[in-house]
Amino acid sequence: MSYIIAFSNEKGGVAKTTTTYALGAALAELGSQVLLLDLDPQANLTLANGLEPGKSAHTSAEILLDGSALQDSIQTTQTTNLQLVASSSRMVDAEHFLPVRMNYQFILRDALKSPEAQKFDYILMDCPPSMGAITTNALTAANLLVIPTQAEYFSAYALRDMMTIIRRIRKDSNPDLAYRILITLLDERNRAHRAIREQLQQTFGAGLFTAVIEIDTRLRESPIVGIPISQYRPNSRGSQQYRILAQELVDYVRQQ
């Protein structure tokens, strides 16, 4: 049984893509078989793997829109134990056309039940910064929703909407959806960051990962090279902090 995680937040620019990639690579380094699923029309996860969005014949758009088999879209990456389903700008059509179909929210969940998907220990899905049909599909398929968030006012406020969305998904299509909040892009020297981080810990308690990801410019650079941070700068703060997160996640999953 593969464990399925969605990385989603309506707030933009909170490191959803960066976290999906860096955590995926850290889990692969631990020896797990990991599949990355790029569900964002921006295709940043595809780009971060050194691939040109739009060049792959089969992408997540074909799975969602045409019902094509998962295995047709899986490709290898430059990282051992890490595979990818690319995205393309056609995913914009998924956002527009899926909602008219009956039970459209179960398309991805059902595609991830295939034998091919069961070969993976973890399936990590990067979502766009919107709460439409694509994100609904991801949250319906997921065991866990990871919500990357900055320790900033707009981001903290977005968590209120995210809690509302979790309640809706649990009612409509996925009663067992769990969540964990991850603080990213943290600047420990910044007073506002420290204050909001404190508030988040008080409000969410165990709903927050203990692991925190601080600002590390190496994380901006690795997508340019097309490899994950753990290969680009294995001893960087970013690599280390995502390894700690990977260990905390493995412990969490084991307890479930």
Place this chain on the structure above:
Amino acid sequence: MSYIIAFSNEKGGVAKTTTTYALGAALAELGSQVLLLDLDPQANLTLANGLEPGKSAHTSAEILLDGSALQDSIQTTQTTNLQLVASSSRMVDAEHFLPVRMNYQFILRDALKSPEAQKFDYILMDCPPSMGAITTNALTAANLLVIPTQAEYFSAYALRDMMTIIRRIRKDSNPDLAYRILITLLDERNRAHRAIREQLQQTFGAGLFTAVIEIDTRLRESPIVGIPISQYRPNSRGSQQYRILAQELVDYVRQQ
């Protein structure tokens, strides 16, 4: 004739909301009559004005979904010469339901032709980080598209999609749509930032504002207090740099 500006970028977290608010306040300070239009379901521009999203009876959702008059949704802010149309989470419905209507992309353009709208020198629209029906409405109504962007790899790549979208809008609904790119959240000390900024200047030339907005933690703090940066910390770097941008914009509009 009011001059209409859309702040849009598919890439999330690039300071669309921060720029709409800070630039709007700087133009109001110069004596212009300015209307801020919050078109994002996240309602961050509404929140930054110290208002509770969802509490306003009439919002941009009523204009787009119900065809209600612009003047019903306009409210004053704590800043002289600056008024606001709030947003609410109902705007998510606009994203889903508008595309089935004939000529849905002209709803906002037509609403901004009302006599009430003509009282304003500038109308500034904050868009969500997605390229759906709401953003199409804004780009159809706008004289100018301002694209805030970080000097980072994913953001720079998003500009390619934005150019494609501009071509589509010019063909379909707004042949005179102009654009200007604004570099935001710049860290002058960061090598990757300097390198990408250089590349953007070479690629886009005059398509780029000369003014640049650097990282200034005061810009993160002002939304918490519910007033614009020019009132919260008038002598901060953020306030000064948005005043320079306002002057460059005024000069640009005068030449049109």
